[in-house]
Amino acid sequence: xxxxxxxxxxxxxxxxxxxxxxxxxxxxxxxxxxxxxxxxxxxxxxxxxxxxxxxxxxxxxxxxxxxxxxxxxxxxxxxxxxxxxxxxxxxxxxxxxxxxxxxxxxxxxxxxxxxxxxxxxxxxxxxxxxxxxxxxxxxxxxxxxxxxxxxxxxxxxxxxxxxxxxxxxxxxxxxxxxxxxxxxxxxxxxxx
Numbered sequence: 001x002x003x004x005x006x007x008x009x010x011x012x013x014x015x016x017x018x019x020x021x022x023x024x025x026x027x028x029x030x031x032x033x034x035x036x037x038x039x040x041x042x043x044x045x046x047x048x049x050x051x052x053x054x055x056x057x058x059x060x061x062x063x064x065x066x067x068x069x070x071x072x073x074x075x076x077x078x079x080x081x082x083x084x085x086x087x088x089x090x091x092x093x094x095x096x097x098x099x100x101x102x103x104x105x106x107x108x109x110x111x112x113x114x115x116x117x118x119x120x121x122x123x124x125x126x127x128x129x130x131x132x133x134x135x136x137x138x139x140x141x142x143x144x145x146x147x148x149x150x151x152x153x154x155x156x157x158x159x160x161x162x163x164x165x166x167x168x169x170x171x172x173x174x175x176x177x178x179x180x181x182x183x184x185x186x187x188x189x190x191x192x
Contacts, residue, residue, distance in 0.1 A: 036147075037143045037144065038147070040121060043121055043146070043147075043150055044118055044121045044122060046150070046154075047086075047089070047114060047117060047118055047121065047150070047153070048114070051114070051153065051154070051157060052114050054157055054175055055082070055110055055114065055157060056111075057171065057174050057175060058160050058161065058164045058171070059079065059110055061164045061167055061168045061171060062075050062076070062079065062164065062167075063107060065167060071163070071166060071167060074163060075160070075163050075167075076106065078156065078159060078160050079106055079110065079160065080106065081156055082110070082156040082157065082160060083102070083106075083109050083110055083113045085149065085152045085153045085156045086110075086113040086114055086116075086117050086153055087102065087113050087116070087117070088149045088152065089117040089120070089121070089146065089149040089150055089153060090113070090116045090117040090119075090120040090121075091120075092142065092145050092146045092149050093117065093120040093123070093124050093146055094120045094123070102116070124146075161175070
């Protein structure tokens with residue numbers, strides 16, 4: 001009470017306030033989406049569509065390489081690191097901690113890791129994914145570590161390309177095929 005206000009005497013029969021009670025607690029589903037985190041559907045498309053095809057093409061060159069070639073071991077090391085990065089995406093996206101064991105063979109491991117990560121991404125809640133956690137929980141959103149894991153996978157693929165390019169200089173052409181698809185093929189006769 002300020003000194004300039006009229007004193008108010010409390011009544012014997014208090015009336016409930018007519019104004020609605022407003023909670024200061026945030027709701028997770030009501031928070032805004034973080035702009036620096038892409039949607040879960042984009043991550044699924046990127047991993048299952050784009051990265052899977054790139055990794056399969058890069059692995060095909062590695063699989064054709066002789067085992068006694070000195071370039072074999074560094075590429076195998078990078079492919080195993082890529083598999084660990086993909087498994088990290090699946091671990092971050094997964095809620096229930098299951099016991100899934102990847103195959104030991106590198107050829108099967110790459111495909112299995114991608115399929116497992118895509119399955120875990122599909123199980124994520126698309127409505128709350130990418131939203132900031134309520135401030136009262138004092139926790140970080142799970143979307144940020146998942147996006148970091150996806151960036152790590154993309155970085156491992158980029159690191160693998162120059163190693164494969166040493167073996168097969170034409171790999172870039174195969175990696176970029178299908179990037180531009182014309183709805184109507186170009187005409188053979190001159191346009192002008």
